[in-house]
Amino acid sequence: MGFSRRLITAGAVAAAGLAIGTFGRDTVPVVVQARAAQESPAAAAPSTVTAAGITLRSVSVDLPTSDRMFAGADADAINNNCLACHSAGMVLNQPGFGQAVWQQEVEKMRAQFKAPVDEADVPAIVAYLVSHKGPR
Numbered sequence: 001m002g003f004s005r006r007l008i009t010a011g012a013v014a015a016a017g018l019a020i021g022t023f024g025r026d027t028v029p030v031v032v033q034a035r036a037a038q039e040s041p042a043a044a045a046p047s048t049v050t051a052a053g054i055t056l057r058s059v060s061v062d063l064p065t066s067d068r069m070f071a072g073a074d075a076d077a078i079n080n081n082c083l084a085c086h087s088a089g090m091v092l093n094q095p096g097f098g099q100a101v102w103q104q105e106v107e108k109m110r111a112q113f114k115a116p117v118d119e120a121d122v123p124a125i126v127a128y129l130v131s132h133k134g135p136r
C-alpha cells in the first residue's frame, strides 16, 4: 500500500518542481490559473497585467476530474499495485474482458513492464477487473 503511494507523491513533487523550473527559465512568463472542473466558471475573474510592453493575461484551465484511483470496497489490491505508472482511468477506459484476458493483462504488466505487483495480490486484482470491467 505504502509503496505505490510514495511513488506517486514523489512523482507529483518532481512534476511541480519541473513546472516551476520551466516557468523560471522562460523569458516571457505565462500566468496560468489552473482550476478544477467542478469549480464554478462564474468565479473566474479575468485579469491582465501590462509592464514594459508585455501584457500578461490570466487564463482558466479546466482540469479533468480525478479518476486516478480505483473505487470500491474491493479496490485495495489494485490501488496498491497498479497506480505507480498510470491512472485508474487509463485501465478502466479499456474494453471489458473476461477473467482469462485480465489475468494475461496483469501478467503482461508484471513480465513486460516490470510492475512490482505482489504475487499474493494478483487474484484480488483480477477479480476486481472482472467484476468492474467484465465482458459487455
Ligand code: HEC
Pocket: 078, 081, 082, 083, 084, 085, 086, 090, 091, 094, 105, 106, 108, 109, 113, 114, 115, 116, 117, 125
Ligand atoms: C511498472 C509500470 C506499470 C505498472 C505498475 C502497471 N502498469 Fe499497466 N501499463 C504499463 C505500460 C508501460 C503500459 C502500456 C502503455 C502504452 O502502451 O501506452 C500499460 C498499459 C496498461 C493497460 C492498457 C492495455 C495494454 O496492455 O497496454 C492496462 C489495462 C493496464 N496497464 C493495467 C494494469 C494493471 C491492472 C496493473 C496492476 C496489476 C498495471 N497495469 C500496473 C505499465 C505499468
